Amino acid sequence: MAIEFKPSPSLPPPSTAVGPVAWLRQNLFSSPLNVFLTLFSIYIIYLIVPPIIEWGIINATWEGASKAECTAGGACWAFINVYFEQFMYGLYPSEETWRINLAVILIVLLVGMFAIKAINKLFLSLTILLIYPVVAYFLFAGGVFGLEVVETSRWGGLFLTVLLGVVGIVASFPLGALLALGRRSNMPVAKSVSLVFIETIRAVPLITILFMASVMIPLFLPEGLNFNKLLRVLIGITLFSSAYMAEVIRGGLQAIPKGQYEAADAMGLTYWQSMVLVILPQALKLVIPGIVNSFISLFKDTTLVYIVGMFDFLGRIQAANHDTNWLGTTVEGYAFAAFVYWIFCFGMSRYSMALERKLDTGHKRN
Amino acid sequence: MSNIKNIPSNKSFLNDAGNRSLIFQIVLLAVVVFVGYYLFSNLQANLENRGISTGFSFLNEPAGFPILIHLVSYTESSTYGRAFLVALINTFVISLLGIILATIIGVVMGLARLSKNWLVARLATVYIETMRNIPLLLQMFFWYFAVLAALPVPRNSYEFADFLLNKRGIYSPNPIAQDGFGLVIIGFILSIALAIGVIVWAKKRQTRTGLWFPAYWSSLGIILGVTFLFFAAAGFPLEFDLPQKSRFNVTGGMVLPPEFVAVLVALSTYTGAFIAEIVRAGILSVNWGQTEAARSLGLRDSLTQRLIVLPQALRVIIPPLTSQYLNLAKNSSLGAAIAYPELVAVIMGTTLNQTGQAIETIGLCMLVYGSLSLSISLFMNWYNKKMSLIER
Amino acid sequence: MTNTNMARAQLEQGESTIIEFNDVNKWYGDFHVLKNINFSIKKGERIVVCGPSGSGKSTMIRCINRLEEHQKGSILVDGIEMNNNLKNIEAIRKDVGMVFQHFNLFPHLTILENLTLAPIWVRKMPKKEAEEMAMHYLERVKIANQALKYPGQLSGGQQQRVAIARGLCMQPRIMLFDEPTSALDPEMIKEVLDTMIQLAEEGMTMVCVTHEMGFAKTVADRVVFMDAGEIVEANEPHEFFDNPQHDRTQMFLSQILNH
Amino acid sequence: MTNTNMARAQLEQGESTIIEFNDVNKWYGDFHVLKNINFSIKKGERIVVCGPSGSGKSTMIRCINRLEEHQKGSILVDGIEMNNNLKNIEAIRKDVGMVFQHFNLFPHLTILENLTLAPIWVRKMPKKEAEEMAMHYLERVKIANQALKYPGQLSGGQQQRVAIARGLCMQPRIMLFDEPTSALDPEMIKEVLDTMIQLAEEGMTMVCVTHEMGFAKTVADRVVFMDAGEIVEANEPHEFFDNPQHDRTQMFLSQILNH
Amino acid sequence: GTLDDVKAKGFVQCGVSQGVPGFSNADDKGNWTGIDVDACRAVAAAIFGDAQKVKFTPLSAKERFTALQSGEIDILSRNTTWTYTRDVSLGLDFTATNFYDGQGFMVRKDLGVESAMDLDGATVCTEQGTTTELNMADFFRKHNMSYVPVVVQKADEAVSAYDSGRCDVYTTDKSGLAAHRTKLKNPGNNIILPETISKEPLGPVVRHGDNQWKDLVTWVMYVQVNAEEMGISSENVAKIKAEAKDPGIRRLLGAEGNMGQDLGLNADWAYNVIAEVGNYGEEFERNLGKDTALNLPRAINNLWNNGGIMYAPPVR
Numbered sequence A: 001m002a003i004e005f006k007p008s009p010s011l012p013p014p015s016t017a018v019g020p021v022a023w024l025r026q027n028l029f030s031s032p033l034n035v036f037l038t039l040f041s042i043y044i045i046y047l048i049v050p051p052i053i054e055w056g057i058i059n060a061t062w063e064g065a066s067k068a069e070c071t072a073g074g075a076c077w078a079f080i081n082v083y084f085e086q087f088m089y090g091l092y093p094s095e096e097t098w099r100i101n102l103a104v105i106l107i108v109l110l111v112g113m114f115a116i117k118a119i120n121k122l123f124l125s126l127t128i129l130l131i132y133p134v135v136a137y138f139l140f141a142g143g144v145f146g147l148e149v150v151e152t153s154r155w156g157g158l159f160l161t162v163l164l165g166v167v168g169i170v171a172s173f174p175l176g177a178l179l180a181l182g183r184r185s186n187m188p189v190a191k192s193v194s195l196v197f198i199e200t201i202r203a204v205p206l207i208t209i210l211f212m213a214s215v216m217i218p219l220f221l222p223e224g225l226n227f228n229k230l231l232r233v234l235i236g237i238t239l240f241s242s243a244y245m246a247e248v249i250r251g252g253l254q255a256i257p258k259g260q261y262e263a264a265d266a267m268g269l270t271y272w273q274s275m276v277l278v279i280l281p282q283a284l285k286l287v288i289p290g291i292v293n294s295f296i297s298l299f300k301d302t303t304l305v306y307i308v309g310m311f312d313f314l315g316r317i318q319a320a321n322h323d324t325n326w327l328g329t330t331v332e333g334y335a336f337a338a339f340v341y342w343i344f345c346f347g348m349s350r351y352s353m354a355l356e357r358k359l360d361t362g363h364k365r366n
Numbered sequence B: 001m002s003n004i005k006n007i008p009s010n011k012s013f014l015n016d017a018g019n020r021s022l023i024f025q026i027v028l029l030a031v032v033v034f035v036g037y038y039l040f041s042n043l044q045a046n047l048e049n050r051g052i053s054t055g056f057s058f059l060n061e062p063a064g065f066p067i068l069i070h071l072v073s074y075t076e077s078s079t080y081g082r083a084f085l086v087a088l089i090n091t092f093v094i095s096l097l098g099i100i101l102a103t104i105i106g107v108v109m110g111l112a113r114l115s116k117n118w119l120v121a122r123l124a125t126v127y128i129e130t131m132r133n134i135p136l137l138l139q140m141f142f143w144y145f146a147v148l149a150a151l152p153v154p155r156n157s158y159e160f161a162d163f164l165l166n167k168r169g170i171y172s173p174n175p176i177a178q179d180g181f182g183l184v185i186i187g188f189i190l191s192i193a194l195a196i197g198v199i200v201w202a203k204k205r206q207t208r209t210g211l212w213f214p215a216y217w218s219s220l221g222i223i224l225g226v227t228f229l230f231f232a233a234a235g236f237p238l239e240f241d242l243p244q245k246s247r248f249n250v251t252g253g254m255v256l257p258p259e260f261v262a263v264l265v266a267l268s269t270y271t272g273a274f275i276a277e278i279v280r281a282g283i284l285s286v287n288w289g290q291t292e293a294a295r296s297l298g299l300r301d302s303l304t305q306r307l308i309v310l311p312q313a314l315r316v317i318i319p320p321l322t323s324q325y326l327n328l329a330k331n332s333s334l335g336a337a338i339a340y341p342e343l344v345a346v347i348m349g350t351t352l353n354q355t356g357q358a359i360e361t362i363g364l365c366m367l368v369y370g371s372l373s374l375s376i377s378l379f380m381n382w383y384n385k386k387m388s389l390i391e392r
Numbered sequence C, D: 001m002t003n004t005n006m007a008r009a010q011l012e013q014g015e016s017t018i019i020e021f022n023d024v025n026k027w028y029g030d031f032h033v034l035k036n037i038n039f040s041i042k043k044g045e046r047i048v049v050c051g052p053s054g055s056g057k058s059t060m061i062r063c064i065n066r067l068e069e070h071q072k073g074s075i076l077v078d079g080i081e082m083n084n085n086l087k088n089i090e091a092i093r094k095d096v097g098m099v100f101q102h103f104n105l106f107p108h109l110t111i112l113e114n115l116t117l118a119p120i121w122v123r124k125m126p127k128k129e130a131e132e133m134a135m136h137y138l139e140r141v142k143i144a145n146q147a148l149k150y151p152g153q154l155s156g157g158q159q160q161r162v163a164i165a166r167g168l169c170m171q172p173r174i175m176l177f178d179e180p181t182s183a184l185d186p187e188m189i190k191e192v193l194d195t196m197i198q199l200a201e202e203g204m205t206m207v208c209v210t211h212e213m214g215f216a217k218t219v220a221d222r223v224v225f226m227d228a229g230e231i232v233e234a235n236e237p238h239e240f241f242d243n244p245q246h247d248r249t250q251m252f253l254s255q256i257l258n259h
Numbered sequence E: 001g002t003l004d005d006v007k008a009k010g011f012v013q014c015g016v017s018q019g020v021p022g023f024s025n026a027d028d029k030g031n032w033t034g035i036d037v038d039a040c041r042a043v044a045a046a047i048f049g050d051a052q053k054v055k056f057t058p059l060s061a062k063e064r065f066t067a068l069q070s071g072e073i074d075i076l077s078r079n080t081t082w083t084y085t086r087d088v089s090l091g092l093d094f095t096a097t098n099f100y101d102g103q104g105f106m107v108r109k110d111l112g113v114e115s116a117m118d119l120d121g122a123t124v125c126t127e128q129g130t131t132t133e134l135n136m137a138d139f140f141r142k143h144n145m146s147y148v149p150v151v152v153q154k155a156d157e158a159v160s161a162y163d164s165g166r167c168d169v170y171t172t173d174k175s176g177l178a179a180h181r182t183k184l185k186n187p188g189n190n191i192i193l194p195e196t197i198s199k200e201p202l203g204p205v206v207r208h209g210d211n212q213w214k215d216l217v218t219w220v221m222y223v224q225v226n227a228e229e230m231g232i233s234s235e236n237v238a239k240i241k242a243e244a245k246d247p248g249i250r251r252l253l254g255a256e257g258n259m260g261q262d263l264g265l266n267a268d269w270a271y272n273v274i275a276e277v278g279n280y281g282e283e284f285e286r287n288l289g290k291d292t293a294l295n296l297p298r299a300i301n302n303l304w305n306n307g308g309i310m311y312a313p314p315v316r
């Protein structure tokens, strides 16, 4: 009769294969070159990290009313402390900043409601996209319900930066979708108009567009007709990002199999019906990570409004650097700005990666 | 037999698919033309009302302002046209150098992030994630204002051999050719011819005998060696104008101004981080099976990389790399913020301000960036086509 | 045999032509895909189209609901001529259901939503009614219990059955099938063919591109053989299989039946 | 039968061991993939390795040219021990050709360049000579006329034959095959097996992971059956197939032969 | 015209600098002060009787003309030098001069430089898009000296660059030097060299082609100078209006006649200007004078009958 087969038991690997020693050997000291690289890296870390910790934490001064009080030899975070409100809200009157906070809390709550199953997603999206902006606008600008009017020229700081980024990306979305459809259309005029627009915008630097928006637009309008500078800059930013958005969305459209278009056609749906009901919902889902990435670049690019004289987050910090009480705090200012931007951008890019993974698995088995 | 129903009467003009798209396009075109015309006519009226002069004749007038960095001769009495040229060259130079440096940084960091050495990979990750997630303008300000403030004044320059580093820039000796330098040039040309000869010979020899000759290294040696021989023979006909600390500044020598260095460093480290990710993705995209196949053929790892992995990774790398190059060229315009006299600073800044001709100057700038973008992408498309795989 | 007889009977009772190709020609660029197609299909007839790859089968049936445009000749569907007139195209597409090789279900919609999309938006049916109808057809293809799942959660055979139900939901007078089983695993092919046979028995006009010769023998009224853009031979199944007229047909059949 | 006899004869004439596994153990992290492998292969022997998926077949043969590192025990190839010594690894890889399941041809090089790459760079052969040799092997696998095409332009079966020719171009003393036919269509499998059988007849040492039992019966000197990282049974083909010793082997064979 | 637009929208849009103490500077609450700011406030007072009906647009030197040309702002009051080219070919009109200035140099004391003639080889920081850039070039050329120009986009950054040691010299109008010196880390360590290398008449600018608006801005300025000359100030203007007998003064303050009509203003426009903003002397002292950090002497900016050159045509 046949011999019965019993697999021999698995043994734990030898210490040369696992465990901290093996790990060190494999990852840091596997060859002479690696030994050298490891030592070199340690040296670089030694050069960079301790001085930063010493400067930024150990010897730092956290409280104080002027640079003169920062005597510990390290960073003068007191500067950030004193100016914190301005960095966040610009020159927005401090007794009114609750309005900004309220708007932020509102949007967080609204977005959080997506997690609740019982709520109609479409209705919620429409609220966020159509009603919320109006509410937020009146909260920010005032002039209704006895809210004090706050000029847009007083809007600034991180508030302005986030506003520019968010409005830019949201507003560029419909325009980008139209341009993307236009570029893929087989109507020569629609196609070439979209193409020329997209490629022109993508060829020029954002500053030229901002410059046009901030000082030149009135030249193109009838005399006397003019509108708010913030609005013009927003339009500039929106046009700019819509060209990039169009390319992102086009990528999504291209990824939709031809069969989907054909199935929609065969069912007798019209062009717009098939776009809105069938193609766009699928394409947009595909491009969400791309959109988040565009948002990250736009968020960084909004710093350029500083060049056209708006005091966004970076602009506020630069301005504060010139305060006679705080001269010589340039590095602290930049470090703080870098830290904040980094948190935002890094967070969003991680989010976009997670999203990519999640959407990826959602599309399997088809 | 076949009972054709009456064709329905709703065959109206508007229901025809062809007509519909035609009408839509006509309307679209009309809107575009109308908006264009509206803006243009407003512009004309405004220019006229306000007595703003138009046209490009200002390009022939003397500019009157100085420019810090100019690679072609330029004085205050040169024309605006010349100033434009200077700015154009400055933009080109910073873009080109930026592209080269960013590529080097990107490749090194991309490879480092893939390194088997855990620490090296981690460091590269930290570098990439830091650079990518901080706005470029902020980085430029940092390199210019924060680093500048930390450097010594000229009197206390850091010195390395005949090089000086201080708030005014990086100074190096300036070579000045003396009599007999022509001989050195001849020697140089000769050595190149020789080197090419060696490379051709090495190739032939390989085909004949199969033996490899380190042709590239030796031709480098030949070029250096032969040139040096001629140099010595001519009696070292080169003098160096050394930088000297003087009352205010350093005199003599060659200088890289801080504006230039800051823009270059910011552009290349920032873009380098993006390129690093592209390189990494490109290399990862090459199937591991390719490496295994190469190894099982007995190829050393360095050869595997050079002959198998890199050529394939390049195909994936090129298209996104193109857009990074484009971004870098466009981002060079941020140099305006820290006194680097590139196009936006000189044309949209000073020239516009002196002449008041906004439309013309903006137009010039857009034209330059447009053609810069176009030429980079044309080149890259061509290269991409050349590299693309032949499929069934 | 019984089947064919039944078909005959039906044909005699409703002798009217529902699809008519008159001298249809079509080119892709320079490439002549359809050459002088003359062919007509009667109401309730079941046609199977076969032929080697690239012979123009798909192209031909896609002309019926104008997923492709022909350039010469005329196609009449239900008496309406196929041309650029959008109203005509819409009208015909309402009357013609189509099932694709790769199902082409909409992955972002549930099965139920896939089925009700066209009734609601094209036929302007109330949502409630549309859903009731959809459930009815889902039962008919035996997957009513999957109505709230997404296409990605079903097997290929199930997806194809949903696609058939989706086609039926338009309550079309004609159903077109373009190799509906060729992307499926052998076990799933049977599921789908069974569904189609059931449909055929209910007297729906069907045009089906397939190489399932068993199916052709069971349900087809006529088998059409195409090659190089032409209809080489069209005949009743027993004639077609047992006594093919053209040597091209013979060759094709020998290949396909030996496989 | 004749075949096995021939193999016997050869073995007797060259009795020397060319590959030797001594107590080889390997872990992936904590996972014990190879357990106490003791096994030796003689010059000219043809070994077929089979076993369920995940049993460690690929891992074992990839240890032979050190695409994988083992952690315990020793592997001797042609008398050279496998360790971290780069010179040893290089020397052995020159002597061992390998053919992968997915061919792994270099898509950016022509067929000819794929074949001459290693001879030129590793064996330092003159280009001319390398090309002549390459053409020779291409003729042997019957695709000399494709020499200037790119891999992407060939069918799977052709690609796999190129991969075999590429392995042979190193004029190795041992050829390793890791499921060389399992990514191919049935018709192409035959092309490739024919080529391998031809090779086997020329007396090359071969280690082949495959489930093509026909091939095993025709050419193998020994069949090795692995499960759970162990060699369960190794025997001459007729013994192995007709009279398997272990119940595990029997079970496996019953599955694979019924398939 | 511009006046109608301004009346319609209810405020004056005024382009100012991004921060020159004494001229136009915003505190950290965003309140603007300075002599250039006052020029705009005076215009607002004349039109609306309310000096607060102004909005300020901070502009860098290089943006300012485009902003004015395009209609982005109604008045440019940003220490802008009146020059031939600017007046003639930029589509701009200069109104009146509210500050006579001249370009100078600031250096660090420890350099030991005493005269601008010692600056051969120096590195010079300045702001982009100003006459300064051109004057500096002319000056060094004229005296055959070499220099390294570092032309920075914004004044504040030019000063930062100077302060961080990028340059030996910072050059701009002397008033600006005084203003910017207050922003240095160590103001006392820097000196302003005695030479004045140019004439810099600074004043508000309007768009070319709108004479009514130009007249308005010009005369708002002249009224302030005349008021100082007549001894009318914001403190006594109400009293004078009520009590004055002099028909000239009564007309000026709108107590009789309707002098504002031709400008499109109310009769009491001048009264409002003086009441809300004050006369020129008050403006000067408030923003630049002895009690400010700038501590500038009146010097040539004194009235003509006081040894200066401030001379306004009579209001008749």
Ligand SMILES: Nc1ncnc2c1ncn2[C@@H]1O[C@H](COP(=O)(O)OP(=O)(O)OP(=O)(O)O)[C@@H](O)[C@H]1O
Pocket: C028, C029, C031, C033, C051, C052, C053, C054, C055, C056, C057, C058, C059, C060
């Ligand atoms: N969009 C197109 N542009 C150009 N040629 C096309 C296009 N679609 C199909 N063809 C060509 O037209 C011919 C007929 O195509 P069709 O799809 O109708 O063949 P088929 O008989 O359905 O073949 P199969 O059995 O492979 O589906 C083929 O040669 C095909 O290459």
Ligand SMILES: Nc1ncnc2c1ncn2[C@@H]1O[C@H](COP(=O)(O)OP(=O)(O)OP(=O)(O)O)[C@@H](O)[C@H]1O
Pocket: D028, D029, D031, D033, D051, D052, D053, D054, D055, D056, D057, D058, D059, D060
């Ligand atoms: N790089 C790796 N890391 C971790 N586990 C691995 C790795 N490679 C293989 N394994 C595991 O080792 C086991 C043996 O793998 P191996 O590829 O040798 O199996 P096999 O017998 O060739 O199977 P198949 O017939 O599927 O190719 C499997 O369970 C596999 O999951």
Ligand SMILES: [Mg+2]
Pocket: C057, C058, C059, C179
């Ligand atoms: Mg087909």
Ligand SMILES: [Mg+2]
Pocket: D057, D058, D059, D178, D179
């Ligand atoms: Mg395997």
